[in-house]
Amino acid sequence: MPERIVVPFGPQHPVLPEPIHIDLVLEDELVVDAVPSIGYIHRGLEQLVQKREYPEYVYVAERICGICSFMHALCYCQGIEHIMGIEVPDRSRYLRTIWAEYSRLHSHLLWLGLFADGMGFENLFMRSWQLRERVLDVSEDTTGGRIIQSTCKVGGVRRDIGQEMLDKMHRGLDIFEEECRDLGNVFLNDETVKYRLQGLGVISKEEAYALGSAGPTLRGSGVASDQRETGYAAYGELGYKAVVETAGDCYARCAVRVRELYSSIDIIRRAIEEIPEGPIDVKVRGTPDGEYFSRVEQPRGEVVHYLLGNGTKHLARARIRTPTLANVPALVKMLPGAQLADVPIVVLSIDPCISCTER
């Protein structure tokens, strides 16, 4: 029996822009066990609800993550609105949906670039990020911010998008979709990519479900679970069906994200076509008194904001469960059996967001 050694992976590693540490137990170069640890940059943002008034906390929620910033704001605002019984105007729900899907596009394109970089496919990395810039341009044109947008607020949204801009965005989607399909074609059909990813980091449908996995990690194993199917924001009117792959390997998780690019483009297109005229916010009066588990489908999976109001302007508690934390058990199950050289790809395949996890 080969001697077992422990190799530390992270917290600083070329494929990880954020710190997570995994102790890899190896026999030669085969991983036989993996022990993760986090908490290097834990910020305690949940505690700030006791120091920031509930409308102000939206700004804190947006800063939980630099990638799914808008989604955190959306999840928080929807939770507060539920507790306070606020019905936001229809137009604001469509605007929220449009910005949420642009956020998903830029997150998935960011991840595809990092994933390609992790595989050593440099020009695919550059092409992915080139397309991402186009998404960020739209965010900047419509909100003033590339990542932190500050458009979502309790009671609606802060900014509208004019018809001229909506028409421009709609026209831009046609060529953008064509380019995304070209990009996706490489990820899904290139022999080198398939050879590198297929059969790697496999997690079965039953395991993914039992472990409480979320997002593409769950759907890549064949479980059709996507919070957008519950109909929050404008997804109820627009309709949504979860993108599912069944192989449960790194290729399947990649394929889910590629196909979600297309579904996001489709949602944005239909939202622009169907967005109703009208106000974008309502006046908010009073303070939240009650509790709610607000859930939204982030690019990495379902995020949960548990919000507890006590009738004052400060919440008593916010507890945020991010999808990366939910996917850590799946990662621990995926790594044994992988070669040391494949560990970065397997880790990247869950799209770890440590910033979210260290809220």
Add this chain to the structure above:
Amino acid sequence: MSDKKEQIIREIAPGDLLREVEALNAGGYRIVQIGCTGMESVYEINYTFDKDYDLVNLRLTVEPGAEIPSISGIYWGAFVYENELHDLFGITVTDINIDFKGTFYRTAEKYPLSITRSGGDDSCQNV
């Protein structure tokens, strides 16, 4: 239209936890999270499960210093949340399948969200 899916919150005694969780597991529920809320003098711990987008929450109320049993024997992935309960709140969870013994969250302060430490910017009383 907002999310109109059902959310059930059920208060249970610590002694009933494993039986209730077993029943949810047998019913095909997926674990979503375990979250802790520090109240005035007690902790509220929510065990959240999902099936077809409906949420069921089992709520325990425990005193500081109390021990609660691990559900990781039923839901293997619960170890992340249970180690979090220990590392951030100082709650003792017994028989976790992967017990990091305080090293899962490598925070500078021990038990930073514990209710037995003073709030604000004061230094941690548990260190």
